[in-house]
Structure formats: structure tokens, C-alpha cells
Amino acid sequence: MQFWRAAGFAALFVSSVACRAAAQDVTLTSRDGSVELSGTLLGFDGEFYRVETEYGELTLDGSGVLCDGPGCPDLQDFVAEIAVSGSATMGAVLMPALVEGFGLRNGYRTDREAESDAYFTYLLTDEETGKLAARIRFRVTTTDEGFADLLANEADMVMALREIRTDERNRAREAGMGDLTGANRSRVLALDAIVPIVAPNNPVRAISAQDLAEVYAGRIANWSALGGPDAPITLHAPDPGTGLGQAVGDRLLDPAGLEMSAEATVHMRGAEISRAVADDPFAIGLASYAEIEDAQAVVLTGSCGRTLRASRRSIKTEDYPLTAPMFLYLPARRLPKVGREFLAYTRGLAAQNVIRRAGFVDQAPEEVPVDDQGDRFVNAIAAAGAEVTLGELQRMVATLSPMARLTISFRFEAGSIRLDAQSRSNVQQLARALEQGQYDTRRLLFVGFSDGDGASGANRDIALRRAEAVRRAVTIAAETANLERVTLDVDAFGEALPMACDDSAWGRQANRRVEVWLR
Structure with missing residues (x-):
């Protein structure tokens, strides 16, 4: 009886962080005793074992085998482990709101344990049995760091405010994680946009995309060139290491063949940009649509007189040209059942309502x-x-x-x-x-x-x-x-x-x- 199947990838399935950290020898035996396989347990998702054997890495259906050895997991009280890493914009508000919404809808109590703003864990406990069902660990940094964690086998999901780069995609494929641009490997979780903002008392209310690019390249340095006062322009921008900062390059500067001015003050969080701009009448910023706060959004315009205003509808239809989709990237590995249920939940109408309440643009x-x-x-x-x-x-x-x-x-x-x-x-x-x-x-x-x-x-x-x-x-x-x-x-x-x-x-x-x- 054949009870295993070869995993078509080398670095598969990270959902059991504990198993990964302390891999141990196990022996898996078919229930009729006719087949036995020994190796190092690399992961267990509550249904399937992943084992490094003399034949290579194999994935085995847990229902067809008995496990013996120090590495065998507790089948009765299995706790799913899921690691999420990447964009701070997504990790600070959006993903926690979705995890809490998922728990509420599926009968889990959600408790948050925070080590810091950047590191926290959600514990999902079954409200009927009182048993811990899952730990969802968040590392909230940047999109770059999220992909680095994925390639280091330290993340199951990457939160990204930009598309995966070619070199990241190639390295992931070489590591056996599949094509991360495929239909089942990437998805748009919600929608955002890059919005130029000024202080509420700044008279400039419209700017062309070309002028905006030249402002951030340092070629336009005075508000008078934009119909404003005779005063120097103070630049605030997202850090180029963040997903939003890279989206600014992809969507605004690269099409104009320009680079960000060294005079720009960069920030790790979009909310920091909004607060800095709101307090400075001569400042301009590039912020996330969800993080404009007390600043004033500036409309994009052109020489023909048409204007494009960032709104929920114009972002959803992508009529607004500086849209910034919010991605989840998922390597070709099997998530625990709770993880798969969470991903299915994110596509439903209940999740779209959560996304909208969190201040982002949903896809309903x-x-x-x-x-x-x-x-x-x-x-x-x-x-x-x-x-x-x-x-x-x-x-x-x-x-x-x-x-x-x-x-x-x-x-x-x-x-x-x-x-x-x-x-x-x-x-x-x-x-x-x-x-x-x-x-x-x-x-x-x-x-x-x-x-x-x-x-x-x-x-x-x-x-x-x-x-x-x-x-x-x-x-x-x-x-x-x-x-x-x-x-x-x-x-x-x-x-x-x-x-x-x-x-x-x-x-x-x-x-x-x-x-x-x-x-």
C-alpha cells in the first residue's frame, strides 16, 4: 500500500514552527504494518506529516499511518502554527482586524499577546471546547523583510504592498515554493492607493502626476510653480524599504524616469507622514489612502482639465492611477486547516465588510x-x-x-x-x-x-x-x-x-x- 506522495518542492510547509525549530526522528508505519518509513519530521499540519527521508522530502497522510518517536506530535491537542510577516501598513490594522473577524465568525476566542508593536501573536481558542486551536504569529516590518522571511523558511504568508520582484520570484521557485505570481500563490487582499497630501491650509488642491513626480525628484522645489505661495516645498515620503515606498517608485517615479530626491524626509509608517504634513503648511506627502488622517488629499489632474480623485470607488475600479493593491503571497505548501479556512474567509462578504471598516478599500x-x-x-x-x-x-x-x-x-x-x-x-x-x-x-x-x-x-x-x-x-x-x-x-x-x-x-x-x- 502506498501511503505517501512525493512533495514536488524542497522547502515546503512552514506551518509548524515548533516542529521546524526542533526537528526529530520519527518512524511512520502503515496501519496494517506492511510499510515503515523513518526520517526527520519537518512539519505536521494536523492532517499531513512532512518528513525528510532517504528518498527525499515526502508528505504523508496522517490518517493512514502510526507515528513513533520523540518527534511525534500530539494528535489530540494539535495547535496550528502560522507565521505571517511583511508590511506594517497591513500588519498594524488590516490583518489583525481580519483575524479577529474570522475568529468571531468561526467560534474562536481571539487573544492578542504582544512582545512589541512589530511582534505579536494571536491565540485562537475554540469557545466550545476551550482548547487552543492556533497560534498566528506576526512579524510586522516591511515588504522586503516579509519576502526575506519567506525565503528563509520563517513565514507562511507575506503581507506586501507591491508585487514580488523578479529576483525574489526566481529564488522562491528555486527553493521549491512554486511560482508566487500564480493564481493560488498570490492574491489581492484589499486595495489602497498612493495619495498626495498637504496641510489643510495649503491652497494647492490639484497637481498633475508629472508635476508630482518632478516635485519628489527635486526638480520643482517651490510652491509658486504649482500655484501656491512663494515658499520652498518640504518633502515627506515613505521609506524606500517599505512596500508603499517601492510602490511610489513603481507607480510614480519610474514611469517618469526620475528618482526620489535625497532631500525628502522618509518615514516607516504612513500615519507619520500624514501627521508631519498636517502640521506644516509648506509640506507635501505621499500617504496611503487609509492613512490620510487630518491632512488634505490633493487631486490628480492633467492639461486637458480632467481630474482623478482618490475615492473608494475610483480605487476599486482602478480608475485612480496610483492604486496600490495589498497582496498576500503564499508559497506552495499546505497550511493547517485553520489557515486554509482563514484564507477562504478573506474572500467572503463578511471579510469585505471588515476591510471597509478598517479604512481600506474592499473588493466586493x-x-x-x-x-x-x-x-x-x-x-x-x-x-x-x-x-x-x-x-x-x-x-x-x-x-x-x-x-x-x-x-x-x-x-x-x-x-x-x-x-x-x-x-x-x-x-x-x-x-x-x-x-x-x-x-x-x-x-x-x-x-x-x-x-x-x-x-x-x-x-x-x-x-x-x-x-x-x-x-x-x-x-x-x-x-x-x-x-x-x-x-x-x-x-x-x-x-x-x-x-x-x-x-x-x-x-x-x-x-x-x-x-x-x-x-
């Missing part, structure tokens, strides 16, 4: 009626001309006016046909909704839009191909959905409905998108 789809989108259609009329005809505008209005827009949108990486990270997560989210029958008997229309660079006919063709690609990705992901109960169509209107000005890379990126409309 919303339907936005046409009546609430008047400014978008005004932009369309203003942009009409020789390239976008009145007939095309009329066709767009006739098609979309009986429908509502879903807050799920899809955008592509710059210069690529690959969906960006938030959009890849949206594919899985929409696919799950289809599998659950949420849109049965309804019509979903995938609508492609483009920037205005190039001929309008070619732009519409490109937008249509992108809409078809998104529809195809969603239908492939919705493996168990009965697609005969829902209508999935595609259309495209090219550059007819711009979100931002086309005079910058940020604006063009915002305009290239696939929206989902529903009837």
Missing part, C-alpha cells in the same frame, strides 16, 4: 448605475471630434445606458498584453462569482477602451481584442460555472470614454482598460 463588486457616471460621459463628449464621431458616441450611450457598470475593471501592464496584478485577481474574483451563480440569467458585457494614441479604428480593434482576452480568461478560470445560464458578450469603443488626459504615461494607462457592464 458594486453596480454603478449610469446616472452616477455623468462626469464620464461629459468627458466623452468633450473628447469627441474627427476621430470619435457623434455616431460612435450615440452607439455607446445606446449600448451602456440600460446597464450598470461593475466595479471590477481590467488593466494591462505597461507595454504588455499581460493583465496587471489587481486585474489578475479580478479574473479569479469574477470567475468565483460566476461559479456561485451570482449573475445567472443576466448579461455581462466586457467593454474595451483605449487611449487616444493612434488612429481611432485601430484603437477600437485593439480594445476589442483586449475585451475578448479578458472574457476568455474569466471563462477559463470559471471551471465549474454553468455558463449557459449567463450571457457573456464583448464590445469596444476605443478612445470614446477617456478617464484621464492622454498627455502622460499615467493618463494613457488609465484609459487603456476593459470594463464590465451588467444588465
